[in-house]
Amino acid sequence: MIKGNTKANRTAKWLVSGPPLLFLLVFFVAPSLIMLFTSLRLPGEFGGLAPIAAPAEAVHGEYGLTLETYQFFFSDILYAEIFLKSFAVAAASTLICLIMAYPLALLIARSEKRFRNLMVLLVVLPFASNFLIRIYAWMIILGPESVFSHFINAFLGAFGIAPVTLLFSPFAVLVGMVYVHLPFMVLPLYTNLEKHDPALLDAAQDLGANAWQRFWRVTWPLSLPGVFSGAALVFIPVLGMFAVPDILGGTGDILIGNLIKDQFLGTRDWPFGSTLSIMLTLAVLAITGLAAWFARPATIAER
Amino acid sequence: MALLEIHNVTRRFGDFTAVDNVSISIKAGEFFTLLGPSGCGKTTLLRMIAGFDLPDSGQILLDGKDMVGTPPEKRPIHTVFQSYALFPHMTVADNIAFPLKMAGTTPDEIRSRVREAMDDVRLSNFGNRFPQELSGGQKQRVAFARGLVNRPRLLLLDEPLGALDAKLREEMQIELINLQKERGVTFVFITHAQNEALALSHRIAVMNQGKIEQLDEPSRIYGFPRNRFVADFIGKISIMNAQVLETAPSHLTLSVAGLGEVTAPSKEDVKVGDTGVLAIRPEQVRISHHAEEVELKNHFIGKVQGFLYVGDVTTYIVELPNGARIEALLPNSAPGRAKFFEAGDPVAVSWRHDAGTFLND
Ligand SMILES: Nc1ncnc2c1ncn2[C@@H]1O[C@H](COP(=O)(O)OP(=O)(O)O)[C@@H](O)[C@H]1O
Ligand SMILES: [Mg+2]
Numbered sequence: 134m135i136k137g138n139t140k141a142n143r144t145a146k147w148l149v150s151g152p153p154l155l156f157l158l159v160f161f162v163a164p165s166l167i168m169l170f171t172s173l174r175l176p177g178e179f180g181g182l183a184p185i186a187a188p189a190e191a192v193h194g195e196y197g198l199t200l201e202t203y204q205f206f207f208s209d210i211l212y213a214e215i216f217l218k219s220f221a222v223a224a225a226s227t228l229i230c231l232i233m234a235y236p237l238a239l240l241i242a243r244s245e246k247r248f249r250n251l252m253v254l255l256v257v258l259p260f261a262s263n264f265l266i267r268i269y270a271w272m273i274i275l276g277p278e279s280v281f282s283h284f285i286n287a288f289l290g291a292f293g294i295a296p297v298t299l300l301f302s303p304f305a306v307l308v309g310m311v312y313v314h315l316p317f318m319v320l321p322l323y324t325n326l327e328k329h330d331p332a333l334l335d336a337a338q339d340l341g342a343n344a345w346q347r348f349w350r351v352t353w354p355l356s357l358p359g360v361f362s363g364a365a366l367v368f369i370p371v372l373g374m375f376a377v378p379d380i381l382g383g384t385g386d387i388l389i390g391n392l393i394k395d396q397f398l399g400t401r402d403w404p405f406g407s408t409l410s411i412m413l414t415l416a417v418l419a420i421t422g423l424a425a426w427f428a429r430p431a432t433i434a435e436r
Numbered sequence: 437m438a439l440l441e442i443h444n445v446t447r448r449f450g451d452f453t454a455v456d457n458v459s460i461s462i463k464a465g466e467f468f469t470l471l472g473p474s475g476c477g478k479t480t481l482l483r484m485i486a487g488f489d490l491p492d493s494g495q496i497l498l499d500g501k502d503m504v505g506t507p508p509e510k511r512p513i514h515t516v517f518q519s520y521a522l523f524p525h526m527t528v529a530d531n532i533a534f535p536l537k538m539a540g541t542t543p544d545e546i547r548s549r550v551r552e553a554m555d556d557v558r559l560s561n562f563g564n565r566f567p568q569e570l571s572g573g574q575k576q577r578v579a580f581a582r583g584l585v586n587r588p589r590l591l592l593l594d595e596p597l598g599a600l601d602a603k604l605r606e607e608m609q610i611e612l613i614n615l616q617k618e619r620g621v622t623f624v625f626i627t628h629a630q631n632e633a634l635a636l637s638h639r640i641a642v643m644n645q646g647k648i649e650q651l652d653e654p655s656r657i658y659g660f661p662r663n664r665f666v667a668d669f670i671g672k673i674s675i676m677n678a679q680v681l682e683t684a685p686s687h688l689t690l691s692v693a694g695l696g697e698v699t700a701p702s703k704e705d706v707k708v709g710d711t712g713v714l715a716i717r718p719e720q721v722r723i724s725h726h727a728e729e730v731e732l733k734n735h736f737i738g739k740v741q742g743f744l745y746v747g748d749v750t751t752y753i754v755e756l757p758n759g760a761r762i763e764a765l766l767p768n769s770a771p772g773r774a775k776f777f778e779a780g781d782p783v784a785v786s787w788r789h790d791a792g793t794f795l796n797d
Contacts, residue, residue, distance in 0.1 A: 335515075341535050355525055
């Protein structure tokens with residue numbers, strides 16, 4: 134720790150925190166500003182952007198800047214619906230990841246030390262193969278002729294329920310999202326749980342807490358920082374993900390990610406794509422801000 | 437009937453016997469200490485009493501009831517852990533309230549009991565602090581309050597003062613004695629520090645390699661160690677090889693090689709011809725100028741080898757003609773005097789006929 138506030142220490146602090154700050158400035162703040170600027174401009178005739186400040190043809194004010202795309206965004210309920218649906222999918226994926234990852238992280242954190250690294254390695258092993266290949270694999274697994282589909286439909290049939298199509302459905306999108314992002318939930322949870330002092334559980338038990346009370350009053354509250362970072366690592370990427378809905382979803386399963394991608398690659402309306410991105414960024418910032426406020430040390434205190 | 441009875445309890449880990457056929461019976465209201473070097477099995481025994489571990493053989497009875505089927509959370513026994521194990525996400529008040537909540541105490545009752553408990557350990561104004569904001573001694577007191585608040589039948593303390601510095605340790609020892617007296621809760625206290633055991637306990641069990649070497653009151657453990665391990669472990673003691681020449685109801689006559697005859701207090705189960713050691717405490721040995729008249733019968737000439745000055749007293753190490761070394765303690769009561777003898781000085785050492793102990797091999 135650098136203590137005190139001598140001149141040398143201040144220099145040291147800037148030397149340490151300077152490069153990452155610069156990195157953020159160049160690769161986050163600057164692109165965001167460019168994006169913001171782009172969202173105010175007019176689309177070019179064949180994609181791209183219309184030139185700025187060509188007053189002769191300027192229908193939209195002197196500099197060719199406009200808030201039209203924002204008006205457009207708010208004028209059609211469709212976009213709000215897609216936003217809401219995307220947030221719902223992100224929230225559901227996060228929750229399912231949490232429910233699946235927690236027991237696994239707990240299991241790893243409480244196994245013998247020499248097995249833990251191996252188990253963590255198994256969790257991240259899927260990353261070794263290409264992301265798209267893994268998603269296409271789910272296409273086969275969820276396809277109508279797969280063993281899995283037959284099994285599910287046989288099971289449903291036993292209860293007199295008509296066969297269902299798994300692929301190209303919101304269900305398939307959710308499966309894909311959870312599958313892709315599960316390790317991002319497991320790792321921060323494991324990192325947190327692994328640090329817990331086992332003496333605390335002994336103390337709780339000694340003082341009269343049964344297994345459920347030990348979990349609910351000790352393990353869970355102490356793991357909240359891990360839960361929050363895991364949730365952020367799943368929620369935010371799911372919001373922007375377009376490959377999974379593209380491949381596994383049906384025509385009605387468009388999410389924000391697909392919408393934005395389409396503006397840039399399909400309809401070639403860069404300003405509107407930028408507007409959607411800005412709205413997404415704002416929404417994510419608002420949500421993470423809220424989460425950070427709820428997770429502030431005074432309420433959960435892993436401090 | 438004793439509150440806690442430990443009957444022939446043994447616990448093995450593989451081939452290693454951590455607790456070896458231990459039997460102890462502890463009365464209600466007692467301050468009982470398990471004393472022994474690190475690794476002798478104290479924590480293992482304590483964990484079995486708390487219920488975290490089960491004996492391989494033997495029984496543990498609380499109020500006459502075998503505890504074998506009772507899990508830790510159901511035993512009316514609480515533990516103060518060496519690391520304190522305070523919940524870092526709870527305030528001091530919530531930490532102390534924890535056992536009451538688990539027991540289903542009503543909120544009103546919890547509030548008043550927590551306040552009382554915080555008063556008892558002089559932390560009344562610290563209820564809203566988190567453990568990380570407390571000093572070592574304060575954390576320690578929270579741990580005591582949390583262990584005592586639900587009035588357990590038995591409080592187990594595993595080296596609770598081990599992490600504190602010497603001065604604070606002494607303060608906490610006094611607080612612990614008072615707390616135990618006021619609450620009337622039975623304490624089973626673990627330590628490897630013999631002075632702490634002597635200062636706190638009503639009775640002490642000295643453990644070594646999983647066995648109990650001696651179980652007695654502090655003054656008897658110190659004054660009449662039963663064997664060489666106890667003698668060595670508790671306090672300072674000088675040891676010389678000796679053989680029994682004569683036994684009388686009032687005293688023993690020993691032969692110490694190179695010194696001659698020494699008189700020692702009589703002892704049961706000692707026969708003429710037995711070999712062993714004469715063990716004698718430094719404070720029982722008088723050191724004087726070699727030419728001075730000494731009326732004591734155990735009286736020998738030697739030479740100062742060195743000394744250890746610690747302020748209030750000085751310990752002199754005297755070499756006797758037989759090559760044995762004996763320590764003599766002299767209070768530095770004369771003002772301004774730091775030492776009375778120098779290394780190399782010829783001196784006389786002497787002790788009363790009823791001082792020292794003969795210990796069989
Ligand atoms: N779970 C265990 N597995 C194997 N050996 C153990 C276990 N617990 C304790 N021991 C061994 O038992 C001995 C006594 O340990 P412990 O009761 O902790 O000693 P103390 O508390 O007196 O220092 C030590 O040698 C320790 O290594
Ligand atoms: Mg121990």
